[in-house]
Amino acid sequence: MAKKRVASRKKKVVKQSNRGGAKKTKTKSPRASVKVSTKERKTLAELITMADQVVHAAGRRRDPHLDIPTRSLSNVKFNRRKRFIEMGKNTNRRMLFNLSQAKSYMQTMLVGSGCKQLIEQGKNTSIRGLYYMLKHTIEGTKENTFEEQSDCDPVIEDVEVLLGTLREELHLYADKRGEMVGNLQLEDNGDLIDCARMGSGGYGIPSIVEPNVINFKKCTAKFVLHVEKGTVWQRFNEDKFWKKHNCILTHGAGQPPRGVRRLLNRMHNELNLPIFCLLDNDPWGYYIYSVIKQGSINLAYESQRMAIPKARFIGLRSKDYDRCKLSPSVRIDLNDNDRKRARQIAGYPWFEHKKAWQKEINMMLKNDFKLEVEALISKDISYVTEQYVPDRLKDGDWLD
Amino acid sequence: MAKKRVASRKKKVVKQSNRGGAKKTKTKSPRASVKVSTKERKTLAELITMADQVVHAAGRRRDPHLDIPTRSLSNVKFNRRKRFIEMGKNTNRRMLFNLSQAKSYMQTMLVGSGCKQLIEQGKNTSIRGLYYMLKHTIEGTKENTFEEQSDCDPVIEDVEVLLGTLREELHLYADKRGEMVGNLQLEDNGDLIDCARMGSGGYGIPSIVEPNVINFKKCTAKFVLHVEKGTVWQRFNEDKFWKKHNCILTHGAGQPPRGVRRLLNRMHNELNLPIFCLLDNDPWGYYIYSVIKQGSINLAYESQRMAIPKARFIGLRSKDYDRCKLSPSVRIDLNDNDRKRARQIAGYPWFEHKKAWQKEINMMLKNDFKLEVEALISKDISYVTEQYVPDRLKDGDWLD
Numbered sequence: 001m002a003k004k005r006v007a008s009r010k011k012k013v014v015k016q017s018n019r020g021g022a023k024k025t026k027t028k029s030p031r032a033s034v035k036v037s038t039k040e041r042k043t044l045a046e047l048i049t050m051a052d053q054v055v056h057a058a059g060r061r062r063d064p065h066l067d068i069p070t071r072s073l074s075n076v077k078f079n080r081r082k083r084f085i086e087m088g089k090n091t092n093r094r095m096l097f098n099l100s101q102a103k104s105y106m107q108t109m110l111v112g113s114g115c116k117q118l119i120e121q122g123k124n125t126s127i128r129g130l131y132y133m134l135k136h137t138i139e140g141t142k143e144n145t146f147e148e149q150s151d152c153d154p155v156i157e158d159v160e161v162l163l164g165t166l167r168e169e170l171h172l173y174a175d176k177r178g179e180m181v182g183n184l185q186l187e188d189n190g191d192l193i194d195c196a197r198m199g200s201g202g203y204g205i206p207s208i209v210e211p212n213v214i215n216f217k218k219c220t221a222k223f224v225l226h227v228e229k230g231t232v233w234q235r236f237n238e239d240k241f242w243k244k245h246n247c248i249l250t251h252g253a254g255q256p257p258r259g260v261r262r263l264l265n266r267m268h269n270e271l272n273l274p275i276f277c278l279l280d281n282d283p284w285g286y287y288i289y290s291v292i293k294q295g296s297i298n299l300a301y302e303s304q305r306m307a308i309p310k311a312r313f314i315g316l317r318s319k320d321y322d323r324c325k326l327s328p329s330v331r332i333d334l335n336d337n338d339r340k341r342a343r344q345i346a347g348y349p350w351f352e353h354k355k356a357w358q359k360e361i362n363m364m365l366k367n368d369f370k371l372e373v374e375a376l377i378s379k380d381i382s383y384v385t386e387q388y389v390p391d392r393l394k395d396g397d398w399l400d
Numbered sequence: 401m402a403k404k405r406v407a408s409r410k411k412k413v414v415k416q417s418n419r420g421g422a423k424k425t426k427t428k429s430p431r432a433s434v435k436v437s438t439k440e441r442k443t444l445a446e447l448i449t450m451a452d453q454v455v456h457a458a459g460r461r462r463d464p465h466l467d468i469p470t471r472s473l474s475n476v477k478f479n480r481r482k483r484f485i486e487m488g489k490n491t492n493r494r495m496l497f498n499l500s501q502a503k504s505y506m507q508t509m510l511v512g513s514g515c516k517q518l519i520e521q522g523k524n525t526s527i528r529g530l531y532y533m534l535k536h537t538i539e540g541t542k543e544n545t546f547e548e549q550s551d552c553d554p555v556i557e558d559v560e561v562l563l564g565t566l567r568e569e570l571h572l573y574a575d576k577r578g579e580m581v582g583n584l585q586l587e588d589n590g591d592l593i594d595c596a597r598m599g600s601g602g603y604g605i606p607s608i609v610e611p612n613v614i615n616f617k618k619c620t621a622k623f624v625l626h627v628e629k630g631t632v633w634q635r636f637n638e639d640k641f642w643k644k645h646n647c648i649l650t651h652g653a654g655q656p657p658r659g660v661r662r663l664l665n666r667m668h669n670e671l672n673l674p675i676f677c678l679l680d681n682d683p684w685g686y687y688i689y690s691v692i693k694q695g696s697i698n699l700a701y702e703s704q705r706m707a708i709p710k711a712r713f714i715g716l717r718s719k720d721y722d723r724c725k726l727s728p729s730v731r732i733d734l735n736d737n738d739r740k741r742a743r744q745i746a747g748y749p750w751f752e753h754k755k756a757w758q759k760e761i762n763m764m765l766k767n768d769f770k771l772e773v774e775a776l777i778s779k780d781i782s783y784v785t786e787q788y789v790p791d792r793l794k795d796g797d798w799l800d
Binding site (some may be wrong): 091101118123124125126128129133137144145153173175176177179187192193197199200201203206208229230234235237328329330346374375376377382 | 518521523526529530533535544545573576577579587588591592593597599600602603604605606607608612629630631634635638727728729772774775777778780782
């Protein structure tokens with residue numbers, strides 16, 4: 001009886017509430033005019049296989065289910081050989097004919113069908129956009145497919161891990177942040193972008209930087225300098241650091257968004273460029289470096305496409321207070337949360353066995369203060385671009 | 401006696417703590433190689449006049465003081481003719497020989513001297529950068545020139561109003577956000593930027609867009625469409641809306657930063673382009689519009705250079721729920737804060753006498769829900785670019 005009720009509910013998911021009249025336009029077949037890449041064809045095939053499983057299961061009189069890789073800390077491990085975080089092999093079974101799983105099973109299928117539609121239409125949207133695209137009240141009930149965006153987001157991640165694909169390949173984009181200038185020419189949707197001629201504004205790094213959008217054309221740069229903050233990036237761009245040192249200059253407005261991380265990863269792997277990260281001497285700076293380098297624990301499945309195990313930390317160091325003879329006034333006292341975070345980070349498997357990192361973090365804890373990159377301005381406005389970074393590069397003095 | 405102590409303290413402000421040894425490099429005269437524009441020369445002259453007042457006052461055996469225009473709601477009014485917020489004529493006197501004002505007097509001078517140095521060096525920095533530049537421990541004391549950035553920021557605003565200048569003219573930049581594409585070519589620091597060839601990423605709008613940095617070259621666009629969010633901007637760019645409708649497309653990642661507002665203002669005034677703002681149907685969307693249009697109450701003195709009284713609201717309307725036959729599932733219930741903010745905004749002098757705006761806000765309150773631009777995705781992913789905005793433009797259906 002319970003099974004029957006759930007099954008009849010599922011049917012209705014496919015139908016739309018009457019109000020959303022124009023929804024019909026979504027089902028028009030736009031395949032004819034849209035160019036689908038080989039990679040997209042593969043993703044489409046996987047989405048279709050996911051749906052076909054329902055039919056197959058029904059044909060064999062079995063309960064339809066999905067085995068979704070577990071996205072939890074317990075199923076995440078640090079691969080010492082590859083040097084990034086990856087997911088283990090644990091999965092959770094999600095069944096259609098199980099009252100507590102039926103809704104999320106159907107939501108998973110709904111997200112899959114939404115992404116299929118996006119790829120077929122050759123369009124991208126935000127995760128909020130997909131949420132609105134799929135949200136509707138199920139006819140004859142007061143039940144919504146999703147109540148909040150927070151219901152939809154984990155299901156998107158489920159589909160990503162299930163298909164082993166990045167959300168960008170499912171045509172979903174994040175909010176974009178971060179800019180780039182430097183000795184690199186690239187093609188973005190057919191437009192040739194010369195990052196050496198982008199003035200003070202720079203090229204806004206897109207959120208989807210997969211090869212169907214972005215292709216590298218000509219690169220004479222020898223490395224990438226990634227800085228934490230837009231204001232610091234402006235200093236480096238104004239001083240034409242990238243021209244003097246023949247490099248590419250990026251920032252990610254804090255924790256870099258996915259587009260920036262993926263672009264750094266592609267520049268590192270495809271253009272063979274070392275990535276130097278200029279970050280603050282504080283737990284947040286360490287954490288940003290950790291995510292760029294090894295991937296984030298929450299999204300371990302994307303590490304392979306995002307992480308840069310060889311990224312180098314050229315940010316402020318605990319010894320810089322003495323080395324650069326900084327004024328006591330630029331010190332920022334650590335608070336309890338800083339100390340706690342610092343100890344956590346020191347315990348990460350990829351920092352745990354690194355003497356230099358242990359020394360670095362211990363010295364910060366001993367100092368009991370942190371230092372921002374901007375603190376160097378107290379020496380001279382261009383000290384960071386004319387002395388600090390050039391000296392570190394010349395001496396090979398960085399952490400990795 | 402009190403006077404004497406304060407005076408001797410002031411002297412020391414000029415000296416640096418010994419640790420910040422490299423500070424001396426800041427005092428080198430870089431004028432020779434730096435091109436200073438006429439406008440910058442004027443700002444420099446004003447900064448010097450500000451400092452000279454100390455000498456003049458001393459010569460006349462008077463107490464040095466500054467009369468700083470009052471930056472408070474009581475000294476702000478809506479100019480009905482010019483149609484933006486402006487400051488009144490009230491000032492506060494800040495005296496050197498007054499124990500409670502001496503520190504802020506000296507901080508004001510310090511900020512003035514920092515900005516003079518930036519202009520002379522031809523360099524810009526962030527307000528955080530200026531804070532670090534000026535922060536030091538006064539020799540022989542434990543007194544810092546500034547404890548926190550929040551001590552420095554209001555002093556920067558004081559100097560702005562005192563000299564009637566924008567902080568960008570004092571060579572201070574904000575964090576930059578927002579991107580632009582469209583039928584506009586401009587020169588940015590000598591690089592020619594063609595905003596029609598910026599791919600999916602776009603041109604990152606600089607935080608300083610004054611004529612010494614940005615010059616408009618060729619513009620065939622007929623209007624500017626400014627959207628609230630980066631994700632919506634991506635939709636419009638992907639659908640090449642700016643190409644089809646011959647316009648310029650900008651976003652400001654929420655409340656647009658100063659660079660974006662100033663650029664919109666310059667495009668409106670210098671290129672005679674109408675500015676259409678596509679914002680959410682909620683109090684936050686109304687407020688963003690209000691700031692773009694009339695300026696912000698906090699920073700009323702900058703309205704003349706920032707505000708666009710003729711900006712038009714083409715954002716979502718309360719009537720759109722019925723007009724566009726939206727699904728009930730896309731409604732977001734108002735909360736108490738929304739209701740309060742909506743009533744506040746309805747009472748703003750520039751909305752107070754506008755029937756259309758009163759009707760709009762009342763209808764939102766009556767609906768008791770708000771609508772995001774993304775809600776239109778529930779109709780079709782490109783409904784907003786292919787139908788909603790084109791229809792509003794064709795029918796001249798906007799608020800202003």
